[in-house]
Amino acid sequence: MAVAVGQPLLAQVEEKLAYDTKELVLNGGCQVPEMELVVAAAAAIGFDAPEINSFGNSFRDYEAESERKKIVEEFYRQNHVNQTVDFVKMMREEYVKMDKAEMSIWECCELLNTVVDESDPDLDEPQIEHLLQTAEAIRMDFPSHDWLHLTALIHDLGKVLVHHRFGGLPQWAVVGDTFPVGCAFDESIIHHRFFRENPDCNNPAYNTQCGIYSEGCGLENVLISWGHDDYMYLVAKENGTTLPPAALFIIRFHSFYALHNAGAYMHLLNEEDKENMKWLKIFNKYDLYSKSRVRVDVERVKPYYLSLINKYFPPKLRW
Numbered sequence: 577m578a579v580a581v582g583q584p585l586l587a588q589v590e591e592k593l594a595y596d597t598k599e600l601v602l603n604g605g606c607q608v609p610e611m612e613l614v615v616a617a618a619a620a621i622g623f624d625a626p627e628i629n630s631f632g633n634s635f636r637d638y639e640a641e642s643e644r645k646k647i648v649e650e651f652y653r654q655n656h657v658n659q660t661v662d663f664v665k666m667m668r669e670e671y672v673k674m675d676k677a678e679m680s681i682w683e684c685c686e687l688l689n690t691v692v693d694e695s696d697p698d699l700d701e702p703q704i705e706h707l708l709q710t711a712e713a714i715r716m717d718f719p720s721h722d723w724l725h726l727t728a729l730i731h732d733l734g735k736v737l738v739h740h741r742f743g744g745l746p747q748w749a750v751v752g753d754t755f756p757v758g759c760a761f762d763e764s765i766i767h768h769r770f771f772r773e774n775p776d777c778n779n780p781a782y783n784t785q786c787g788i789y790s791e792g793c794g795l796e797n798v799l800i801s802w803g804h805d806d807y808m809y810l811v812a813k814e815n816g817t818t819l820p821p822a823a824l825f826i827i828r829f830h831s832f833y834a835l836h837n838a839g840a841y842m843h844l845l846n847e848e849d850k851e852n853m854k855w856l857k858i859f860n861k862y863d864l865y866s867k868s869r870v871r872v873d874v875e876r877v878k879p880y881y882l883s884l885i886n887k888y889f890p891p892k893l894r895w
């Protein structure tokens with residue numbers, strides 16, 4: 577496991593929390609919602625993230641020379657040229673039908689065994705490894721937040737869209753960072769130059785800061801480039817998951833790096849989005865820095881994750 581922590585993060589957070597709360601009371605300060613404190617404390621402590629990926633480069637370095645550079649670049653060229661407002665609308669309409677397959681969450685994890693993500697400069701392992709590495713890393717630091725463990729396990733399951741049973745979509749329509757369509761593409765998006773050939777760039781209605789949206793309208797009203805995030809969000813929602821709203825937010829926007837990493841598009845968020853962003857930022861550390869060649873023993877951890885699936889999902893889902 578690449579995430580090495582001595583004392584579990586949550587224990588450290590709790591310690592700091594107790595201290596902060598005492599301070600607040602001493603100062604006669606107002607009551608700060610518990611969540612605010614947990615997040616602030618977690619951010620203050622952080623965890624020991626590795627500095628280099630398994631190729632010896634820093635994480636998300638899209639310019640570093642490596643065997644993956646060309647593949648990743650070509651991936652983003654296709655992605656940026658083809659993700660348009662019309663395309664996103666069409667895909668959402670098609671996939672909300674949930675008529676592609678019927679299977680359990682775990683069956684879907686196993687199906688991902690064959691999928692390698694071409695957009696990722698940090699990882700060329702089958703996706704099931706990444707799911708378990710993320711989940712086990714976050715579980716180590718937040719042992720009592722079981723919803724977070726399950727969220728990590730399923731966050732990339734939507735990548736099954738590349739499988740022929742799910743329509744065999746090309747990688748550019750499944751993986752990679754996501755971004756809003758229908759308004760100007762922010763400069764912080766990876767390989768921004770490839771947007772020049774996106775037909776939406778010729779539509780003036782889509783090229784202002786707000787485009788077809790209004791300030792503070794909330795992310796749920798914004799069309800985001802189509803891929804595994806939005807699909808898995810739809811699957812979870814349509815199958816009546818009991819996971820909390822923050823979990824759905826993480827699943828839906830975890831690839832939106834321009835937002836949660838570069839701070840772009842903040843003008844589109846509403847108050848609820850701003851709250852959920854705190855969990856998304858926590859989650860991102862584990863999603864990104866747990867990528868390593870260290871294998872998780874699937875059979876050992878399987879019973880635990882099956883119990884969580886059972887708690888938050890029906891036995892069979894429509895996909």
Ligand SMILES: O[C@H]1[C@H](O)[C@@H](O)[C@H](O)[C@@H](O)[C@H]1O
Pocket residue numbers: 693695696697732751752753754830831832833
């Ligand atoms: O290459 C990665 C990978 O596809 C992840 O699953 C996604 O969430 C990232 O945002 C993306 O850049």
Ligand SMILES: [Fe+2]
Pocket residue numbers: 731732804830831
């Ligand atoms: Fe992802």
Ligand SMILES: [Fe+2]
Pocket residue numbers: 706710731732863
């Ligand atoms: Fe991921």
